[in-house]
């Protein structure tokens with residue numbers, strides 16, 4: 001079964017554009033779960049331009065599904081995650097000024113750093129995942145860090161698929177096969193959408209979770225949030 005985790009960063013971006021509390025991100029998370037979301041993902045960035053560190057705390061008592069916090073493990077982020085204790089932390093190597101995530105970890109170069117951070121989260125009962133490009137060596141490197149899961153960075157797949165290139169799934173399927181053989185759980189995310197999710201799911205064995213934000217919120221403008229979440233759940237069956 002593949003769980004749908006709804007990334008609510010965009011809701012915070014909309015709220016922040018006016019400086020008030022509309023839309024309310026906690027209420028949105030509660031409603032998304034009521035509509036069928038099986039997890040809530042947030043990705044606080046150091047400048048807090050969308051989800052704020054305080055939101056991470058405020059969401060904690062209301063997220064009764066899987067709570068996934070993504071981000072670059074700088075000291076401030078590590079402290080936040082250890083305080084909030086979500087179900088899962090996903091480590092992403094974001095540059096401070098990146099508009100959005102644009103690369104996976106070099107798990108070979110950063111093995112020792114990742115292993116230390118991952119050990120600390122695991123000692124605190126938090127499941128770990130690391131964001132990786134679909135490259136076999138990087139999956140093997142991920143295994144060496146001790147992480148529970150990987151999150152496959154799906155931007156390249158999504159882009160190629162939109163151009164009609166279905167072969168773009170191949171590196172992802174190969175990496176998934178390797179990850180499964182190594183005992184790593186598999187998550188995926190970035191630019192997944194109603195258009196590409198079914199094909200992606202069908203070709204990735206043992207896909208445990210997808211986190212989807214940008215497309216899901218955009219699609220909801222036309223189709224409604226409840227309806228869109230239900231559409232994803234059907235495609236993920």
Ligand SMILES: CC(=O)[C@@H](O)[C@H](O)COP(=O)(O)O
Pocket residue numbers: 007009010043070092099100101131189190213
């Ligand atoms: C790791 C990943 O792909 C997502 O978390 C994505 O970066 C969403 O973050 P933004 O909403 O800041 O684009």
Ligand SMILES: NCC(=O)COP(=O)(O)O
Pocket residue numbers: 007041043070151188189190191192211212213214215216
């Ligand atoms: N981990 C990916 C995520 O949370 C959402 O990415 P996107 O759907 O906003 O591109």
